Amino acid sequence: xxxxxxxxxxxxxxxxxxxxxxxxxxxxxxxxxxxxxxxxxxxxxxxxxxxxxxxxxxxxxxxxxxxxxxxxxxxxxxxxxxxxxxxxxxxxxxxxxxxxxxxxxxxxxxxxxxxxxxxxxxxxxxxxxxxxxxxxxxxxxxxxxxxxxxxxxxxxxxxxxxxxxxxxxxxxxxxxxxxxxxxxxxxx
Numbered sequence: 001x002x003x004x005x006x007x008x009x010x011x012x013x014x015x016x017x018x019x020x021x022x023x024x025x026x027x028x029x030x031x032x033x034x035x036x037x038x039x040x041x042x043x044x045x046x047x048x049x050x051x052x053x054x055x056x057x058x059x060x061x062x063x064x065x066x067x068x069x070x071x072x073x074x075x076x077x078x079x080x081x082x083x084x085x086x087x088x089x090x091x092x093x094x095x096x097x098x099x100x101x102x103x104x105x106x107x108x109x110x111x112x113x114x115x116x117x118x119x120x121x122x123x124x125x126x127x128x129x130x131x132x133x134x135x136x137x138x139x140x141x142x143x144x145x146x147x148x149x150x151x152x153x154x155x156x157x158x159x160x161x162x163x164x165x166x167x168x169x170x171x172x173x174x175x176x177x178x179x180x181x182x183x184x185x186x187x188x
Contacts, residue, residue, distance in 0.1 A: 001160060002180050005187040009150040014165060014179065015050055016142045017108035021069050023054070026103040031096045036063075036088045038078075040105055043086060046141040049107060050075040051086070056103040070106055078105075110142025113167075120146050121164040122182060127157050132166075146179075156184050 004010045028039040045051070052070035053063055065074040078086040086105070118135040133152075138144050144165070163179040 001183040002163075004148065004153060004161075004182045004184050006156055006158070006184055007151060007154040008187055010146075010148040010153070010182075012146045014144045014146055016111035016113060016144060016165075016167075016177070018111040018142075019109050021106055021108055023104045023106050026053075026099075026101075026105060029056075029096075029099040029103060034089065037081075038086045038088070038103075038105065039084055040086055041084045043080065043084065043105070044109075045078065045080050045086065045107065046110055046143075047080050048140065049078055049080070049110065049142070051078045051088075052076070052106040054104045054106050056099070056101075064103075065106060068106075113138040113142065113144070115170045117168040118144055119166040119168075120148075121166055122161040123164070124157060124159065124161050127159075129157050129161070131156070131161075153184065158184050158186065160184075 002012065024040050024043060026038050026040055030037045052065040052074045053076070054065050054068070054070075056064065063076065065071070067074065076088050078088050081087055116138065118138070120133050120135060122131045123129065131152075133148065135144055135146060146165075161182045161184060163182050165177040165179055167175045167177070
């Protein structure tokens with residue numbers, strides 16, 4: 001559950017993914033003390049996207065996905081430097097031995113959000129509380145910024161709220177996506 005302090009501003013980024021899990025081989029992998037650079041020819045990912053690494057666990061302990069499909073905590077944010085190169089933070093802070101192959105990136109492609117009207121819905125079915133806020137248009141493929149402005153939550157009931165993302169396409173298609181629930185708490 002994500003905390004929301006009553007009366008404070010709250011922001012989260014949501015990654016909207018579509019389709020089946022995809023896998024692409026890593027042609028080369030280089031690490032220094034701060035970053036990992038992956039060469040994945042023609043990866044097709046947007047400027048910033050979440051990926052999981054699979055294979056070659058001995059080179060990057062703790063960074064390779066143990067599950068297939070990967071668990072939520074096994075994803076890392078990757079920055080696309082160009083059409084063939086991805087960059088990730090290196091949490092180990094050390095270089096690594098030479099890469100001999102065998103790794104792959106796993107990801108779901110971004111959901112096309114062009115022209116989509118998005119709303120954040122928060123509900124507590126026990127108290128009957130309901131709040132809905134329109135979200136600005138997506139500025140990145142598959143990503144939405146969720147914001148509740150300071151003061152909007154001032155009189156909300158304390159406790160858990162069910163969070164949902166409601167998407168409306170110009171064609172009339174609708175989709176309701178569950179998000180992490182929110183816990184309304186008194187401010188620190």
